[in-house]
Amino acid sequence: MVGASGRPVPPAAVGEHQIGVSRPPLAVDDLPEPEEVFRVRRLGPAQVVQFVIGPSLIALGISVGSGEWLLGPQAVGTFGFVGVGWVITVSALLQTFYNVEVSRYVVATGEVPIVGFGRVPPGAKLWIPFSLLVLYFAFIFGGWAAGAGQGLFALIAGRPHRSGELEYVRLLGIGLLLVVFLITVLARKISRSLELANWLMVGAIIVILLVVTLAIVPGSVWWDGIRGLVTPAAPPEGITATQLGGLAGFTALASGLNWYVMNHYRDKGYGMGYRVGFIAGLRGERSQLRHVGVTFPDDAANTSRWRRWYRLLLVDQWAVFFVGAMIGMLLPTVLMSHIVATSGQRPTTANVPTFTATQLGAEYGTWMFYLMLVVGVLILFSTQLGIFEALVRNFTDATHASSPRIRRLIEGDPRRFYFPFMLLVLAVIAGAMHLALPTDLVQTSANMSNLGALIFPFALMYLNSRLPKAARPRPWHYVILVLNFLFFGFFFVNFVYELFTGGALVKF
Template sequence: MADVTELRSYQLGVSRPPLSLADLPEPEEVFGVRRLGPKELVKYAIGPSLIALGISIGSGEWLLGPQAVGQYGFVGVGWVILVSALLQTFYNVECSRYVLATGEVPVVGWGRVPPGFLLWVPVSVALVIFAFIAGGWAAGAGQGMYALVHGELPRSGAEEPRLWAIGLLLVVFAITASARRISRALELANWLMVVSILIGLLLIDLFIVPFELWWEGIRGFFTPASPPEGITATQLGALAGFTALASGLNWYVMGHYRDKGYGMGFRAGYISGLRGEKRELLPVGVTFPDDEANTARWRRWYRLLLTDMWGVFFVGAMLGMLLPTILMARAVELSGETPTQANVPTFVAGVLDVEYGRFLFYVALVLGVLILFSTQLGIFEAMVRVTTDAAHATSPALRKLIEGDPRRFYYPFMLLLIVVISVILHFALPVSLVQWSANMSNLGALIFPFMLMYLNSKLPRPARPRPWHYVLLGANVLFFGFFFVNFIADFVGDPLVTF
């Protein structure tokens, strides 16, 4: 491959136009500061990890993790959580590496993998839609809203919680429609929700959870042990898939680094809200020449990415799993009962009501709604974003039809999804829907790590991964891929393993 300094453009992969060349910007230029110190880092640079974390502290942490721990305990379950979080955070970094180096979001980048975009772009969009359109995250939030409004837990099969779930989808539409820059609005919303969630859970846990349970929860993360008797590999696969984020489909959130302006994302543009001005969004990305100055800038951007992902996302995801699970374990101790698929979204609130009164009942419900709504906000918007980015980048006819303004596709498609999800919500319990989504996410781990290896190996030299990065991408395939294969085996007949 020719050195990029010898070229005016850089052909990466197949079937898509070559990337144009431009210098990487300095972080200070992007964030509009004289010096990027700790204060500026928190105020301006951290952001995409919070959107991912808002999704992360959700279905896995409030539904699947607490249900598994509530039924089976920490040992044999906790290590699955830790391994999943480590592998997913690393995978997130590798997905984001491509975004920073090219200004292209992953769904567009997949179109550069042989045989080309006619296969991989539609397949990628379909997998994201198929995995998340079930709406379990929305149904769970709707149950919490019902309990919050009526002061009692909803009966099984009640219609009103579904109406609340649909109403919260409309709230997501309102948040994005009122934004000048959609990604920034999501960041600010998640700053508020994630901080409130973690502080609220910490205070409740300090108040009611004894030290022994804290230690049992922490020890469970680091104790290799066989899964507990009675748990199914499908349950473990759902827990692994939705711990941290969404295993092999995590890439669907990493496009926010482009809109934040990280690396070459600053040159590529972003999707603005209805209140913002029309912004150009390049259909083809931009990369940087392989020279000393750009290499130094790349290292700065990569360090920012590592700080955002490992310092915020990973730490937050582990706390987001520990705090709800030890709270659930305490609720099981106090009540002598175990959560079921039907009542897990509001189980803790019901126990706290009996043991400590109405105040903690409402606090738990508010936290549950915030947790599941932050997930709902991120997932729902990301489905719209992925489809918009894919259509805008690959269809000149669409770009002409919408006059180069992706908002003219983004918002009508969001309204269409609201209608479709509103129908699907009526067909299954929230936890069943979430388990389906999580195991479908594991399917992505059999596909996208290999595609990422291909793309990242062809980036400009300073941005390419080291050899051990490929080994860890392979570990993602083995770990999450096993759970998906088992899920399919269980779905059509007998699971591969039983405990």
């Protein structure tokens, strides 16, 4: 067998480790050393930045998107920081803890979450289709794609679209989906190409927003924004729990559905992901991808290696994802608050993707209009890139792992399923984009993400409690997962009530 780095992998140690039901037992092998996986002599800070950080960047590229550029600025622009900011902070903290617990399973077994959930009773025939259904229902509507098209239209036309031009916006969103397809087709290793794309896009977004916001926003507004993030307060009058739930669901990433992007820890080669393989691009050399994971024996050497991998996971999640998500939310919301105060205008669901560019362009000139449109397009395209690819990746991983017939048809090469299926998903999203305005679609997706928090934290408790002893969570980790259930679940219940009755269950 060939590992994720392309090097031969030693034969598995004798023995198997069963987790849950309905899936074959995991093979048992030694954890690799990080230096072996990343092909370095020593793993210092420079090497961590250069080689280890990556999966969190893909998640951050999605994160600094629908929530940070659309829902967060819209909420702050309409209601202010007080009573809204603390929801952002709590959501980001809970989601980062949740990400670590999802990734714990991936690093310890090499199995991606959609496959691991198949081990939870009553088994794969329920949990794999159900997990895919929830994931697709949350994201297939394409609000993130339509939002990117809206920004691109304004960038090309030099103005926001008019009511009769929405179809052009949707066509541009579809065109950007084709760009994602080309990026994956031309990649040697798909995960690595996504990492590099997000290094460029997220880096440019944060630098430009930081410079612009520092240059034009008074210190008092910055202080209000920072204070709003850390000060508990009652939600502002007039906001509904559904609006707050959309903000909570898409702050950081996608609340209970964050698992859908953690597959990249396997493809990066973290821990036992190195023993399992990855999905290569068409230009890359085929990697043998196991359909069943591998875990490690409980001994002193593997316990020591696990601690190293877990520390690297914490760095990737807390130093990159959490910090980046908070900065990514603070900058656009502070900027939006200043714009609303100086212009006297408020964003709406129809114009929020281009509102910042339009208002700053009117005050500072055409160059600022185009600069902020570029930022908006980069933000929403990075979201589009991550979500679209993840929809295809999760279905491919689930099918490859659970269907011997499909594995025979594709001759063990998941690329033969991945790329044709990507074109199918593209066609479905193209149709779904016609259902509503971009921001309305994003609001629905965000609240559907909260549904995942009612379910998947308990699946993780089941799976992670059965890992090798060194990898099992501590008791307080389970408490954090229950808090995810309570916090995001509250918002989902309100969303469902409003959806069916037309009135808010909780209004402040």
